[in-house]
Amino acid sequence: MSTLSSADWLDLLDSSRSLPPPLRACALLDGVWQAEPGWAASLPLGQRDRQLLELQQALFGPQLELLAECPRCGERLELALQVPDLMMPIQPQTSAEELTLELDGRTLRCRLPDSRDLWAAAQLAEEGQARALLMSRCLQAVDSRAEARAGDDALVALSDSALQTLSAALSAADPQAHTELALQCPACQHDWSEGFDIASYLLGALASWSERCLDQVHLLARAYGWSEAQVLALSPSRRARYLERVLA
Ligand SMILES: [Zn+2]
Structure with a gap:
């Protein structure tokens, strides 16, 4: 897995934007592994999902945060899952x-x-x-x-x-291709199961990250007159330290 810069990630997200969600997640894997376009789309779904779980963990850490709603009483649940718990034994x-x-x-x-x-x-x-x-x-x-x-x-x-x-x-x-979460409502004790799709989850996490990144470019470019490339060339921690000064 190659380490892409913030600018590389923004370019990769832009270039894959026109693809439908499952193929878009595959295009990200092609980019990260510097593979021929279409490589990840030809992986069995479980192998693709295992790669996406590993990418999610490498980029954002092992914890996944999800919201669910009880189908019986409407209670909202906040779930914290761990990537290793979603990895099935390799068959x-x-x-x-x-x-x-x-x-x-x-x-x-x-x-x-x-x-x-x-x-x-x-x-x-x-x-x-x-x-x-x-x-x-x-x-x-x-x-x-x-x-x-x-x-x-x-x-x-x-x-x-x-x-x-x-x-x-x-x-x-290919059990890794189908992740079902067993849920129980804390309010009414109703049990149900819900599918979890790492491709959609990772695309959502990257969409939020890219918005935060562009917000930082916007604020720093306006405050210091730097170009997008100059702001993105800063490490995330250095960017955060300048932002503290701009927002102080
Ligand atoms: Zn309930």
Whole structure:
């Protein structure tokens, strides 16, 4: 992981702004790892999320602060989570990035879904269609000698229940891709679970950081006549010391 300057981060956030959220988070990982564009988007979702959790921790520390609302009584909860608690043990089959299963008397070979698959499926409003598209993209081959039937044609022959089994098997093979928080309301003791998406969380944290950074540039540029590049070249602690003087 490379250490980017404040100016590099602002440029990276600007250049990724037109992308949809899941692909935007991937573009940040490409930038941090100085990888070819599209590298992080092709990672299985669990591997991508593990990288995003590590990036979140490197940039902002291990604590994540979240707000939740009890669906029964509306009580607002403030949650403090720790990044290491959200890291699942690495599964041998996840590192293989592919799984094979027997279904409807046939052998299916699938790869784990990545961010591009997720985004393609998110374009479809109907849940069944979205799942079918996701599975068709991930299906590599049906039967041992049937590589030619991979993709849509093979999928057409799968029943709805087989599709659901396939979907559940892919989820089970990549548990890091689905984080569910078990919550209990302190006011009414209602238990419920809520999904947590590190991509959205990190993008939100970076959006707040970039606003604070631009506020600092604005104040220091106005007070001292420095350019944006000159202000951003200062270390955060040096910037804070000048800001104390400006605001005193
Ligand atoms: Zn409640």
